[in-house]
Amino acid sequence: MSIFADNIRFLRGKRGLSQHAFANxxxxxxxxxxxxxxxxxxxxxxxVLIKISKYFNIxxxxxxxxxxRKYPLEDILKLPDNRIVLPVVVDQLGNNSIEIVPQKASMGYLSGYSDPEYIENLQRITLPFLTNGKYRAFPAQGDSMPPFKDGSYIIGKYVENINELKPGNSYVFVTLNDGISYKRLISxxxxxxxxxxxxSFYKPYDIPFEEIVEVWQYASGIFPEDFEPKIVDNSNIQHILLELRRDVTEINKKLFQ
Incomplete structure (x- = not known):
């Protein structure tokens, strides 16, 4: 009997599934x-291995x-080896290859992220300043990702351990419910x-750990040709500060009268 055979029989039993139900x-x-x-x-x-892995999240x-069977099942996700190992591909000069998930293929990413054939068919680029890690570029969608807009790509560095996440940093989260999303970690x-x-139009929300498939820390961005960074109007800020100063002065006068 193999370890794999023992494991799948154990996991199936924990879910209360018959062989017929699990197979069919x-x-x-x-x-x-x-x-x-x-x-x-x-x-x-x-x-089949991929389907079993995804279903049990192991x-x-x-x-x-x-x-x-030797570990409490609820602690399995905390084991350092419970992750899909992503190979780092380099070009002839030794630069890391960045896999590009195109807009058309992004909808199928949840079913293809662990499929070697899907990943192998992705286009690749290299950026010499991105080294020492596994990188992948994801398409930006909608208006919740400023300064990224449709046509932009967010390059993320693969995060192996969820404990490495830091509040205030931005990440690409791949989740079972939302697919690919670019968000900032709050807590x-x-x-x-x-x-x-x-x-700021969108409210913060929670993501349960069991829904998280992959996490990529923001590393860089690729913007379309017509990209124009938002220009801050300093004169407007100065005007607001002057108004605030006048208000404070008025309040102080009334307090001491």
Whole structure:
């Protein structure tokens, strides 16, 4: 019996699923085919491994190499190895390749992020000043990501451990409910994090840890040709400060009268 066979039988039992229900409803394969994986008579192909990994939210590495029955199931996500290892691809000059998730492919990112074929087909660029990490560029969408707008790309550096997140920093969050979103971290607790858009029109909201698929820390941006940074009107700010000064002066006069 293999570790993988023991693990999937254990996890299926924890969810209260029969072999038939798990095989037909979740994996979309026959019960007979699945039963061979649990008995160790056959090895699961990578597409089935990916489905099992996503369903139980446990990395393929752990499923294949660690007897997870020895750990409390609620602590599995805290194990440092419970993550998908992303290979760092470099060009002929040794520069990190940045994978570009195009607008058309972004809708399928949730189902393709762990598919080697999907990632392999993404276009790549290199930026010499981005080193020592795994980088990926995501398309900006909507008006909740200033200064990014449609046509812009947000380059993120892969965050391996959620404990590395720092309040005040911006991240690309890939979640089961929202897909790809660019947000600023406000705070966190044992069960969730609170994030907000840089556009003050949108209210902060919580993201439960179990919904988070990937996190990429903001590293750089790619803007369209017609991009124009927002110009701050200093004269208007000075006018506001003068008005405030006059108001304070008036208040002081009334207090001492």
């Amino acid at each position: 409803d979740i994996l979309i394969i026959s019960r007979d085919r699945y039963s061979k994986y649990e008995s160790g008579r056959s090895e699961a192909p990578y597409e 990395s393929i590495d752990l499923l294949l190499t660690v007897d997870i 966190g607790n044992k069960k969730s994090i609170t994030v907000s858009a840089d556009n």
